[in-house]
Amino acid sequence: MVTVLVNGACGRMGQAVLKAVQEDSELKLVGAVDIKGGEDTGKLVGLPENGILVESNLTEALQRLNPDVMIDFTRPDVVFDNVMTALRNKVSPVVGTTGLSDGQKEEIRAAAEKLGTPAFIAPNFAIGAVLLMVLSRQAAKYMPDVEIIELHHDRKLDAPSGTAVQTAAMIAEVRKAHKQGHPEEKEKLAGARGAEYEGMHIHSVRLPGYVAHQEVIFGGLGQTLTIRHDSMNRESFMPGVVLAAKKVRSLCGLTIGLDKLLEF
Ligand SMILES: NC(=O)C1=CN([C@@H]2O[C@H](COP(=O)(O)OP(=O)(O)OC[C@H]3O[C@@H](n4cnc5c(N)ncnc54)[C@H](O)[C@@H]3O)[C@@H](O)[C@H]2O)C=CC1
């Protein structure tokens, strides 16, 4: 049995994770933290009351409950401190929160190795999104001109999405960096061509009604190829989160990406 503390428990993802953990026979929910605090973690997600309340002090909860794993879905500006707190307490972080910088990831890698506590980060836990990234990397070998459009709900704090950045990074593994578009192109309105990652353009759409969606469009001579993924709800991420929680303790150092836990 893997014991789990959920951080960010009152949020959209946190609540879905609370439910998924309580419904899985190999995971045991032992604690939950959110700056909002207070509620019973069964009642909060429409399950029977279980007496495990959402607390507000992460360090205190980790030290008292000593879980195997902390699952974090909080905010880009607090996730780094949360992860380092978990590692210092020998608890393995499974991180879905996006927005960690490359430098922060390297610090997490070093701490995980030094403290002998494995850590796992995935910018997207939905299997379809993982396939989109892996297939995009394959396609870019043959169609290296590519633009990424990500579309999310308008409560999202970071842009571009973690998935879009990870997709660009995976494409960059096989694509020689080059500037796309006309060499003399000029933006008439700042930002019209989106963000740039090694010459690839990333466009972020934020609207009510969306959950999480991404298109990767490849252009070639007389043809285009579009790969699209849609998360219709937050349950789409749960099989990946549950898998990572079960596997993280068997990993070493820092692992980034759900593709590392799957066979291709
Ligand atoms: N990797 C993946 O597959 C996915 C990642 N995400 C990411 O997860 C993060 C959370 O997303 P949502 O659940 O939609 O956000 P949300 O805003 O609904 O939930 C965040 C929760 O964290 C709590 N919180 C804020 N600061 C905290 C702190 N210092 N300690 C403990 N709790 C704190 C808030 O009170 C809130 O309840 C975002 O970064 C989002 O991009 C979202 C969906 C899937």
Ligand SMILES: O=C(O)C1=N[C@H](C(=O)O)C[C@H](O)C1
């Ligand atoms: O904020 C979200 O909702 C999501 N965030 C992640 C990201 O930034 O890629 C994963 C998914 O797209 C949902």
